[in-house]
Amino acid sequence: MSTQTVTASAEPKRLLAGKARRPWRALTSMGTALVLLFLLALGAVPGALLPQRSLNESKVAQYQADHPVLSPWLDRLQLFDVFSSFWFTAIYVLLFISLVGCLTPRTVEHVRSLRATPVPAPRNLSRLPRYAEGTVAGTPEEVAARVDDGLRGWRRTTRHTDEITEISAEKGYLREFGNIVFHFSLLALLASIAVGKLFGYEGNVIVVADGGPGFCSASPAAYDSFRAGNKVDGTSLYPMCVRVNDFQARYLPSGQATSFAADIDYQAGADLTAGTWRPYRLEVNHPLRVGGDRLYLQGHGYAPTFTVVFPNGQKRTQTVQFRPDNARTLLSSGTVRVDPPAGLYPAEERRKHQLAITGLFAPTQQMDGKLLSSSSPAMTDPAVAIDIYRGDAGLDTGRPQSLFSIDTRLIDQKRLTKLKRVNLGLGQEVRLDDGTVVRFDAAKEFVNLQVSHDPGQVWVLVSAMSMMAGLLVSLVVRRRRVWARIEPLQEPLGAGTVNVEFGGLARTDNSGWGEELDTLSQKILNSERTA
Amino acid sequence: MNTEHINIGLARYSDWAFTASIIVMVLALLMLAVELASRRGRRVEQRELVGAAIAATSGSAAGTVQTVLPGTDGPGVVLDTTATPLAERIGKAGLALVYLGIALLFACIVLRGLATARVPWGNMYEFINLTNFCGLVAGAVVLRKPQYRALWVFVLVPVLILLTISGKWLYTNAAPVMPALQSYWLPIHVSVVSLGSGVFLIAGVASMLFLLKTSRYGQPGGAGTLARITAKLPDAQTLDRIAYRTTIFGFPVFGFGVIFGAIWAEEAWGRYWGWDPKETVAFIAWVVYAAYLHARSTAGWRDKKAAWINVVGFVAMVFNLFFINLVTVGLHSYAGVN
Numbered sequence: 069m070s071t072q073t074v075t076a077s078a079e080p081k082r083l084l085a086g087k088a089r090r091p092w093r094a095l096t097s098m099g100t101a102l103v104l105l106f107l108l109a110l111g112a113v114p115g116a117l118l119p120q121r122s123l124n125e126s127k128v129a130q131y132q133a134d135h136p137v138l139s140p141w142l143d144r145l146q147l148f149d150v151f152s153s154f155w156f157t158a159i160y161v162l163l164f165i166s167l168v169g170c171l172t173p174r175t176v177e178h179v180r181s182l183r184a185t186p187v188p189a190p191r192n193l194s195r196l197p198r199y200a201e202g203t204v205a206g207t208p209e210e211v212a213a214r215v216d217d218g219l220r221g222w223r224r225t226t227r228h229t230d231e232i233t234e235i236s237a238e239k240g241y242l243r244e245f246g247n248i249v250f251h252f253s254l255l256a257l258l259a260s261i262a263v264g265k266l267f268g269y270e271g272n273v274i275v276v277a278d279g280g281p282g283f284c285s286a287s288p289a290a291y292d293s294f295r296a297g298n299k300v301d302g303t304s305l306y307p308m309c310v311r312v313n314d315f316q317a318r319y320l321p322s323g324q325a326t327s328f329a330a331d332i333d334y335q336a337g338a339d340l341t342a343g344t345w346r347p348y349r350l351e352v353n354h355p356l357r358v359g360g361d362r363l364y365l366q367g368h369g370y371a372p373t374f375t376v377v378f379p380n381g382q383k384r385t386q387t388v389q390f391r392p393d394n395a396r397t398l399l400s401s402g403t404v405r406v407d408p409p410a411g412l413y414p415a416e417e418r419r420k421h422q423l424a425i426t427g428l429f430a431p432t433q434q435m436d437g438k439l440l441s442s443s444s445p446a447m448t449d450p451a452v453a454i455d456i457y458r459g460d461a462g463l464d465t466g467r468p469q470s471l472f473s474i475d476t477r478l479i480d481q482k483r484l485t486k487l488k489r490v491n492l493g494l495g496q497e498v499r500l501d502d503g504t505v506v507r508f509d510a511a512k513e514f515v516n517l518q519v520s521h522d523p524g525q526v527w528v529l530v531s532a533m534s535m536m537a538g539l540l541v542s543l544v545v546r547r548r549r550v551w552a553r554i555e556p557l558q559e560p561l562g563a564g565t566v567n568v569e570f571g572g573l574a575r576t577d578n579s580g581w582g583e584e585l586d587t588l589s590q591k592i593l594n595s596e597r598t599a
Numbered sequence: 600m601n602t603e604h605i606n607i608g609l610a611r612y613s614d615w616a617f618t619a620s621i622i623v624m625v626l627a628l629l630m631l632a633v634e635l636a637s638r639r640g641r642r643v644e645q646r647e648l649v650g651a652a653i654a655a656t657s658g659s660a661a662g663t664v665q666t667v668l669p670g671t672d673g674p675g676v677v678l679d680t681t682a683t684p685l686a687e688r689i690g691k692a693g694l695a696l697v698y699l700g701i702a703l704l705f706a707c708i709v710l711r712g713l714a715t716a717r718v719p720w721g722n723m724y725e726f727i728n729l730t731n732f733c734g735l736v737a738g739a740v741v742l743r744k745p746q747y748r749a750l751w752v753f754v755l756v757p758v759l760i761l762l763t764i765s766g767k768w769l770y771t772n773a774a775p776v777m778p779a780l781q782s783y784w785l786p787i788h789v790s791v792v793s794l795g796s797g798v799f800l801i802a803g804v805a806s807m808l809f810l811l812k813t814s815r816y817g818q819p820g821g822a823g824t825l826a827r828i829t830a831k832l833p834d835a836q837t838l839d840r841i842a843y844r845t846t847i848f849g850f851p852v853f854g855f856g857v858i859f860g861a862i863w864a865e866e867a868w869g870r871y872w873g874w875d876p877k878e879t880v881a882f883i884a885w886v887v888y889a890a891y892l893h894a895r896s897t898a899g900w901r902d903k904k905a906a907w908i909n910v911v912g913f914v915a916m917v918f919n920l921f922f923i924n925l926v927t928v929g930l931h932s933y934a935g936v937n
Contacts, residue, residue: 098897105890109883109915116879116923123874151874261872270869320774328778353782353867364869518869525871532858536851543847 095162096169104163111159115150118142122151164258171251178244185225186236189551193571196551200570200589208233208554211566211592215552218588222550233554240548240575246541253535260531264524269296269305274389275312276371277330277513282311285361285519306361306521308336311345315368315513319446323396328352330365330515350515360521367392367516372429372452372508374404379503382409389514390429391472397442400429402472405461422461424474424484425506427454433493440491450511453491456500459484547575550585552592568592606714610773613710617728620703621762623696628755630693635749635828637686694748697755701735704762708732714773718786721776723924726789727765730920731758733797737848741801741841749831750841753804764921784863788856795853796916798845799888803913805842806906808832813903839902842909843895850888857881868930877931880919887912 094100119127128148132139139148146153193199204211212226212233224237271291273283288294288302296302315330333345336358348356356363371389378384390402403426413421430442433451440453460483462475469475478484490498497507553569570592572585708728712719720729738754741747776785811817812835816826832838860878865871872878891908894900924931 098893099899102890102893102897102900105886105893109886109890112879112883112886115874116876116883116927120874322774324774325777326775327781352778353784355866355869362869366869520869522870525865528871529862532861536854536858539851539854543851 092169095166098170101163101166101170104159104166107159108156108163111150111156114147115156118147118150120150121148160258164255167251167255171248174244175248178241178248181244182241186223186238186549188227189234189236189553189571193551193553193569196571196573198570198572198585200585200593202568202589202593203557203565204568204593205565207564208556208566211554211568212552214592215554215568215588218591219550231556235552235554237550237552238548239550240545243542243545243547246538246543246545249538250535250542251538253531253538257528257531257535260524260527262524264297264522264528266297266299268520268522268524269294269300270521271295271519272366273517273519274514275310275517276387276389277312277315277368277515278387279311279313282309282333283517284309291519306336306359307340308334308358308361308363308519309340310334310363310517312515312517315515317368317446317513319444323444325445328365328368330368332356334358334363336361350517360523362520364518364520365515366518369398369514369516370400370429370431370447370450370511371514372402372404372450372511374406374425375507375509376406376423377505377507378409378412380409380412382412384409385509387512389471394442396445398431398445399440399442401427402429403470403474405463405474407461407463419460419464420483421458422463423504423506424457424459424461425454426457426474427452429511431511435491438491447511447513449493451491451493452508454489454506454508455486456488456490456498456506457484457486458500548584549573549575550588605773605775606716607773609710609714613707613714613773616703616707616710617762617766620700620707621759621766623703624700624755624759624762627693627696627700628752628759630689630696631748631752631755634686634690634693635752635831636824637684690748694751697735697751698739701732701739704728704732704735711773715775717776718790720789720793721780721785722769722771724765724769724771726793727761727769727920729790729793730796730800731761731765733794734758734800735797737798737801737845741845747833747841750804750808750833753808754801757800757804779867782863782867784859784866788859788863791852791859792856795849795856796920798849798852799913799916802842802845802849802909803916805838805845806909806913809835809838809842809906810903810910812838813906839906842906846888846891846909846912850885850892853881853888854885857885864930873930875930876923876927877919880915880923884912884915884919887915 119131121128131148132143135142142148146155150156190196194201206214208231212235215235216224216226219235219237222237222239223241224235227234227236269288271285271288271294273291275282283290285291285305285308287305288296294302311333313331313333315328317325317329318327319325328351330350332348332350334348334356335343335345339346350356350363350365352365355365369389369392371387373385373387375383375385384406386404386406388402388404390400392398392400403424406423406425408418408421408423410418412418428440429452430440430450431447432442432444432449434441434443440451457474457479460478462469462478462484465475465478467475474484479486487500488498492498492506492508494508494510497505499505549572551571553571555567555569557565557567568589570585570589708719708725711725711728715721720726734754735758738751742750742754811825811829812832814829815821816823816829817832817835818826819830821827821829857878860881861871864873864875864878887908891905891912894905894908
């Protein structure tokens with residue numbers, strides 16, 4: 069009675085399990101895993117072919133401008149954010165679920181097989197891929213002992229049936245172990261990457277290399293751009309202050325760079341309260357590692373200095389970084405916005421008398437007619453080609469705007485009018501209609517620094533290494549089985565001799581295993597002949 | 600042009616070695632192709648297989664080779680007394696030229712390194728040379744048995760195409776490398792990736808030939824030039840084995856190459872992985888080769904499908920080499936071509 073109720077209550081459960089089992093089996097099958105692997109590879113293809121927001125936002129914008137019809141659809145499919153898209157995530161999550169579903173039973177099976185005794189010999193050893201046979205003098209026990217001795221290091225067992233002695237041996241359990249390690253390391257790798265993505269951050273900041281105040285990494289606001297994981301709220305960034313004393317670049321005559329280096333001073337941790345500055349030579353490939361964070365020299369460029377002398381004699385000097393447009397010649401573009409000194413104009417007029425100096429900077433000028441270009445990235449003969457505007461330069465609009473160019477809407481609305489277009493060499497100046505003088509004084513180098521924080525990356529490395537170790541083991545080690553059947557020969561033929569058969573089988577991809585069995589069989593069979 | 604750090608004389612010798620290597624290998628290709636296309640080739644193959652069978656039976660207990668014995672020529676025929684057919688002699692000479700070509704390419708690479716006083720794989724021209732050298736050496740190791748000589752034709756074709764592209768369009772004057780490449784990871788990362796790529800080239804060729812062999816052209820009694828050439832290739836199982844063995848060598852090597860690249864990227868670019876186009880396609884290629892290895896141990900995927908996957912992997916590698924470096928702009932744009 070009681071048993072009946074048990075089965076009745078168990079029935080729906082089993083049904084449910086049965087229903088779930090089929091998709092589970094399908095998901096964890098090798099065929100599905102293969103298809104998912106393909107989808108993963110295929111899904112990554114647009115990530116290589118289309119511009120990606122994570123890499124270069126402006127390139128995506130450019131692409132969208134070039135393909136106005138296609139790109140909204142691409143965007144809807146998240147093809148500009150492939151590696152954070154829902155479908156790419158779905159593929160790898162499914163793949164990893166499939167992996168877990170495949171690995172768990174395999175691990176259980178592997179542990180079980182480690183304790184199991186090798187399987188009995190098949191009836192007909194001569195049908196195995198590897199086979200040898202011979203007659204040897206000695207009792208079955210002696211020969212069995214010799215075979216057993218030859219199989220030292222193998223997992224082996226001896227079975228007796230009637231007069232026949234059979235030895236089963238198996239080796240290469242490490243292959244499966246390595247395989248399992250490889251796949252679990254993949255899981256660990258993914259987990260470590262996820263940790264890094266959640267708790268890590270990256271910030272970029274431009275610092276003029278003149279020993280000036282530099283920057284302190286206390287809050288995201290200190291950076292020009294800041295990308296952080298979901299678990300970073302910006303309140304507990306590792307505190308570090310950096311100032312850049314100078315920057316040196318060396319170039320070949322062809323313009324190719326041969327070295328970049330910035331001499332910096334930094335303080336981190338206890339230095340901040342003690343006020344100690346430590347020197348460091350920051351170079352490409354030699355980041356500063358301090359307190360688990362890294363500081364990189366990521367780029368450089370020029371920041372021209374302009375002095376504006378207003379009609380009343382007041383001066384304003386500004387050094388503003390220009391954006392390198394040509395990586396080879398460092399021809400750069402940018403904008404300097406100058407607010408007139410207080411008192412020169414009535415307060416309500418002041419906003420109409422801002423100056424905007426916008427244009428190109430060439431570290432080594434090369435004039436094609438009146439067109440400025442640069443012949444070298446090194447600063448030997450700097451020059452600027454600028455347009456000077458007066459009016460509302462956008463300093464007070466409150467709208468986010470590009471540091472490097474003026475808002476064309478201001479020109480369209482006639483709030484900003486062009487006064488002059490002029491080329492200036494070092495120290496040259498131009499006089500505007502109201503007597504204001506704009507002078508190009510010099511240019512300084514600026515560096516683009518990046519601070520990176522990734523608590524997961526050590527574990528990524530560890531996982532990757534154990535992954536490769538597992539992979540190597542699983543590819544190098546071969547799982548193989550050997551059987552020996554020892555049978556005493558019948559009286560008339562030869563007393564005291566036994567017939568020995570060897571059979572061998574590589575359990576995994578049978579690519580060229582066999583010498584081992586030959587060595588073993590020859591050792592047993594030949595040793596007798598010499599004895 | 601950049602005379603400052605460069606030994607111009609050595610750089611010129613390196614260029615000569617490159618040209619000589621190509622000429623020698625073109626000659627080798629022609630000679631090997633003559634042997635492959637010759638009508639008498641079939642007998643040559645049989646005799647070689649006899650030789651192989653004798654060697655195999657005396658060497659090990661393998662029992663399967665007997666089946667290849669032809670009806671008329673017994674294993675007892677004294678091979679040396681009959682004159683070697685012309686086609687075979689040409690083929691052998693072609694193989695000798697292959698080795699000469701490899702040596703010249705090696706000289707080209709070494710002289711570049713000496714001329715620039717750095718590792719000679721700092722731009723695309725040099726990288727392709729190194730990769731092809733690795734592929735050729737892998738070929739010399741894997742295809743060292745005489746009965747594999749016919750396969751050299753199919754190895755030389757892609758190698759020569761790559762070298763020609765490299766020499767004609769991607770040639771870069773010997774020069775020092777840019778700061779981002781000035782790292783001890785340059786010798787490690789690039790050489791390991793090169794080795795992996797070169798070995799994958801052999802795997803890809805073997806898989807393509809496997810597909811040819813198992814296609815209708817590989818059926819016995821097929822008519823036409825292609826069928827005749829296909830008949831002279833080693834059997835499908837051998838081709839498959841070559842593809843598999845080279846892939847299981849190339850897979851971890853390439854994997855290490857990518858990991859070393861990631862370690863370097865952490866040092867040079869501020870992150871170990873950023874889905875730069877080159878990284879992305881390397882990831883794709885690695886996943887495809889992983890799929891190949893899985894397919895090899897999955898029922899129903901083992902033969903042709905697996906071989907196709909291997910070919911796809913090879914296509915991904917070539918795509919990564921050219922398209923990513925020349926068309927898209929990424930952090931790996933070190934081609935040195937504008």
